[in-house]
Amino acid sequence: MSESISPVLVIDRLHVALPPGSDRPFAVEDISLSIHPGKTLCVVGESGSGKSVMATAVMGLLARELQPGPGRIVLQGESLLEASDQRLRALRGQAMGMVFQEPMTALNPVMTCGDQVDELLRQHTDWGAKRRSEAVLDILRRVKLPEPERMVRSYPHQLSGGQRQRIVIAMAVILQPALLICDEPTTALDVTTQKEILRLIEELQADLSGGHRCAVLFITHDMGVVAEIADEVLVMHQGRAVEYGTREAVLQSPQADYTKMLLAAVPSMTPPPPRPAPLGAPLLRGQDVSKTYSARDWLGRSRLTHALKAASVAVSAGETVGIVGESGSGKSTLARCLIRLIDPTGGQVLWRQNAGGEDDVLLDVARFSEGRLRPLRSQVQVVFQDPNRSLNPRRKVGDSIIEGAMNFGATRAEAMALAASLMGKVRLPAEGLLRYPSQFSGGQRQRIAIARALACRPRVLVADEAVSALDVSVQAQILKLLREIQDELGLGMLFITHDLRVAAQLCDRVIVMHQGEIVEEGPTTALYARPQHDYTRRLFAAAPGAIF
Amino acid sequence: MQVWQLLSQRLWRNSAFRFGVLVLGVLLALAALAPFLGTVDPAAMDSAHINTAAGVRGEFAQLDGTVVAHTFWMGADNFGRDIFSRVLYGTRTSLLVAAFTAAVAIGVGALLGMLAGYFRAVDAVLMRFMDGLMAIPAILLAIALVAALGAQLWTVVVAIAIPEIPRVTRLVRAMVLTLREEPFVEAARALATPTPVILWRHILPNAMAPLIVQGTFVAASAVLTEAILSFLGLGLPADIPTWGNIMAEGRVQFTQYPGNVLFPALFLVPTVLAINLLGDGLRDVLDPKFSKRTS
Numbered sequence: 036m037s038e039s040i041s042p043v044l045v046i047d048r049l050h051v052a053l054p055p056g057s058d059r060p061f062a063v064e065d066i067s068l069s070i071h072p073g074k075t076l077c078v079v080g081e082s083g084s085g086k087s088v089m090a091t092a093v094m095g096l097l098a099r100e101l102q103p104g105p106g107r108i109v110l111q112g113e114s115l116l117e118a119s120d121q122r123l124r125a126l127r128g129q130a131m132g133m134v135f136q137e138p139m140t141a142l143n144p145v146m147t148c149g150d151q152v153d154e155l156l157r158q159h160t161d162w163g164a165k166r167r168s169e170a171v172l173d174i175l176r177r178v179k180l181p182e183p184e185r186m187v188r189s190y191p192h193q194l195s196g197g198q199r200q201r202i203v204i205a206m207a208v209i210l211q212p213a214l215l216i217c218d219e220p221t222t223a224l225d226v227t228t229q230k231e232i233l234r235l236i237e238e239l240q241a242d243l244s245g246g247h248r249c250a251v252l253f254i255t256h257d258m259g260v261v262a263e264i265a266d267e268v269l270v271m272h273q274g275r276a277v278e279y280g281t282r283e284a285v286l287q288s289p290q291a292d293y294t295k296m297l298l299a300a301v302p303s304m305t306p307p308p309p310r311p312a313p314l315g316a317p318l319l320r321g322q323d324v325s326k327t328y329s330a331r332d333w334l335g336r337s338r339l340t341h342a343l344k345a346a347s348v349a350v351s352a353g354e355t356v357g358i359v360g361e362s363g364s365g366k367s368t369l370a371r372c373l374i375r376l377i378d379p380t381g382g383q384v385l386w387r388q389n390a391g392g393e394d395d396v397l398l399d400v401a402r403f404s405e406g407r408l409r410p411l412r413s414q415v416q417v418v419f420q421d422p423n424r425s426l427n428p429r430r431k432v433g434d435s436i437i438e439g440a441m442n443f444g445a446t447r448a449e450a451m452a453l454a455a456s457l458m459g460k461v462r463l464p465a466e467g468l469l470r471y472p473s474q475f476s477g478g479q480r481q482r483i484a485i486a487r488a489l490a491c492r493p494r495v496l497v498a499d500e501a502v503s504a505l506d507v508s509v510q511a512q513i514l515k516l517l518r519e520i521q522d523e524l525g526l527g528m529l530f531i532t533h534d535l536r537v538a539a540q541l542c543d544r545v546i547v548m549h550q551g552e553i554v555e556e557g558p559t560t561a562l563y564a565r566p567q568h569d570y571t572r573r574l575f576a577a578a579p580g581a582i583f
Numbered sequence: 584m585q586v587w588q589l590l591s592q593r594l595w596r597n598s599a600f601r602f603g604v605l606v607l608g609v610l611l612a613l614a615a616l617a618p619f620l621g622t623v624d625p626a627a628m629d630s631a632h633i634n635t636a637a638g639v640r641g642e643f644a645q646l647d648g649t650v651v652a653h654t655f656w657m658g659a660d661n662f663g664r665d666i667f668s669r670v671l672y673g674t675r676t677s678l679l680v681a682a683f684t685a686a687v688a689i690g691v692g693a694l695l696g697m698l699a700g701y702f703r704a705v706d707a708v709l710m711r712f713m714d715g716l717m718a719i720p721a722i723l724l725a726i727a728l729v730a731a732l733g734a735q736l737w738t739v740v741v742a743i744a745i746p747e748i749p750r751v752t753r754l755v756r757a758m759v760l761t762l763r764e765e766p767f768v769e770a771a772r773a774l775a776t777p778t779p780v781i782l783w784r785h786i787l788p789n790a791m792a793p794l795i796v797q798g799t800f801v802a803a804s805a806v807l808t809e810a811i812l813s814f815l816g817l818g819l820p821a822d823i824p825t826w827g828n829i830m831a832e833g834r835v836q837f838t839q840y841p842g843n844v845l846f847p848a849l850f851l852v853p854t855v856l857a858i859n860l861l862g863d864g865l866r867d868v869l870d871p872k873f874s875k876r877t878s
Binding site for chain 2: 374376405408409410412413415416417419420421424425426427428429430435438439442443484487488491
């Protein structure tokens with residue numbers, strides 16, 4: 036009995052030093068925690084909070100530049116910081132299992148899944164081939180993979196993201212470790228898959244054989260996931276522990292200001308009261324837009340992939356239309372057809388064109404060549420997901436912002452003046468125009484990308500997952516900025532996202548897409564209150580952390 | 584320009600790069616200062632000094648009849664020409680050919696690579712032509728070109744550069760294929776930036792690092808190829824001294840006077856080594872794929 040009371044993992048005043056010259060002396064500073072068998076401790080924090088460094092310190096996989104300083108990590112009574120590399124290798128897999136964020140890179144692409152699971156058994160046990168292969172099949176069944184016999188022989192690329200993550204989890208738990216370390220295991224997955232994986236981790240934790248219940252150290256940035264699975268929560272900020280307590284205590288009556296801010300930044304699932312419906316004809320309209328990719332195999336037979344099937348959408352001035360869906364739903368394909376970054380294979384793409392005077396006309400640009408599109412492009416602008424890649428790293432921010440305005444005839448001086456005022460609009464200092472993108476944070480870069488889009492005075496702004504790569508607190512700021520800009524300029528906005536919470540807060544109307552088709556659309560308030568389509572209901576049910 | 588400062592610091596910390604820069608610096612200085620380093624006209628023949636041994640001091644009768652005191656640091660060949668002078672002036676030729684060849688191969692290769700990478704229609708035709716070019720051994724192609732064009736500095740440069748172009752084209756095309764999908768390139772398209780400007784402003788600068796590295800390797804192989812062509816008697820005209828033709832002329836008497844071959848080789852080897860090390864250093868620093876974690 037005494038064994039079940041002692042904690043599996045104890046971290047006592049752990050420090051991990053950053054190399055000299057970094058923005059702070061410690062990546063992890065004075066962190067203490069303990070996890071008991073059968074319990075789940077969630078470590079939450081934004082990027083750069085040191086949560087992953089802490090987890091890698093436990094695994095003994097710290098990069099060489101990072102030196103664990105004073106402090107202790109004790110796994111089942113054994114101090115890990117003093118353990119030899121050989122001992123740590125033995126402990127990994129046997130005493131602690133690990134699940135990482137991206138299952139595709141965690142698996143070896145040229146080995147079958149069965150061999151990869153088997154490799155662990157060969158390393159850590161002296162079992163015979165037959166016993167090992169039975170154990171492999173058994174664990175694949177336990178992680179609920181369909182047709183385990185086939186999975187054993189499959190290569191990682193033949194499986195879906197969720198199935199791959201199940202393989203990784205199978206590898207982590209096959210030796211029945213006392214501790215399971217999960218570092219953002221569901222971040223790369225769709226919500227419905229995330230739900231299943233979270234449930235799987237909970238189940239495995241409960242029935243890991245012989246009444247020996249394993250402890251879970253779960254790293255995440257998502258408060259919704261915390262609400263789903265945590266027993267205890269540790270909130271980290273800038274390497275320090277800000278708050279440590281039970282899930283109820285932390286989520287419902289947070290003490291630290293930072294925790295309160297984090298919780299407040301999570302958008303609510305309840306949409307705000309609807310705004311008055313926009314007047315006037317749409318600025319951007321897609322009519323039965325479809326996109327089909329064809330690939331030929333070596334016999335010359337063509338195989339068609341319907342990425343987008345006859346989708347119709349319209350955006351008016353002052354209105355935000357949300358397109359939500361999981362990966363592969365065709366939402367980005369639709370957006371890219373509408374901005375004409377790719378050629379739709381069918382349907383019409385109509386852009387409102389100022390034909391001089393009052394008479395605006397809708398022009399079908401679906402078949403326009405790049406040259407004919409160019410003079411029209413100022414109308415429709417785009418903000419992309421990844422702020423690290425959406426700005427040319429070798430050009431100064433100012434040069435990036437003025438590019439559009441100069442393409443439409445502004446002189447350099449005019450464009451620079453405009454860029455300076457836009458920097459003010461997105462709350463960045465005008466001196467920033469002379470710096471390079473690498474000197475800005477992710478959120479700041481996203482502001483710059485918004486300023487760049489606004490510089491050619493568009494009437495429609497398309498935001499393709501524009502806040503998905505950002506921390507929640509930054510995300511909240513960018514959403515606020517987008518709303519302000521829309522109110523001020525009366526832009527029509529098309530907002531593509533996988534995040535139902537973000538869509539609820541920002542969009543007037545929401546379109547739900549699934550497998551290349553629009554399955555449901557309607558005013559946000561109505562759609563969130565009474566989702567009609569089966570798939571929409573599933574999507575809503577899977578959204579994590581419905582408790583707050 | 585913080586970026587460049589940081590980069591040059593990191594480059595200087597790389598020992599391969601440092602070695603390459605120092606050796607090349609010495610060679611460049613030797614080439615530039617050749618007339619002032621106790622040399623005589625490299626083409627001048629003094630019949631009094633045919634096959635002089637290395638290190639002999641004497642007087643050299645120049646073409647205009649004047650006689651100067653001269654030390655034959657590396658001896659004289661069977662025409663009575665001063666090897667030391669020929670080797671130093673040969674450094675000029677080698678470095679010129681290396682620089683020009685790299686410039687031509689990189690320039691043309693980058694242009695063709697960008698066209699092939701960005702325009703689907705050009706791609707198929709151009710790359711099949713490049714594949715054809717790559718199937719011909721580089722030295723044979725160079726020999727054929729020099730034979731067809733006649734031996735001059737620019738024809739030698741072109742002849743050495745053409746076989747190198749397909750490799751550069753492939754490299755640039757591969758990079759353009761990934762860069763064109765980058766969001767910042769798509770953003771530029773949405774901003775109505777004309778295609779040539781996109782290529783010049785957004786794609787080329789981001790493909791520059793591997794291109795510079797490739798350029799150093801082209802330069803190193805150009806030094807070698809030029810020497811081989813000259814050795815075969817197909818390179819520059821015989822009155823221009825190059826390491827290759829010094830060796831070719833010394834070859835006949837190699838057993839008696841090995842210096843005629845060995846002294847130019849003593850310059851050739853470190854030159855190629857230095858350029859290659861310089862390229863390795865650049866690659867280690869510029870290309871994150873090869874950068875080793877410093878312990």
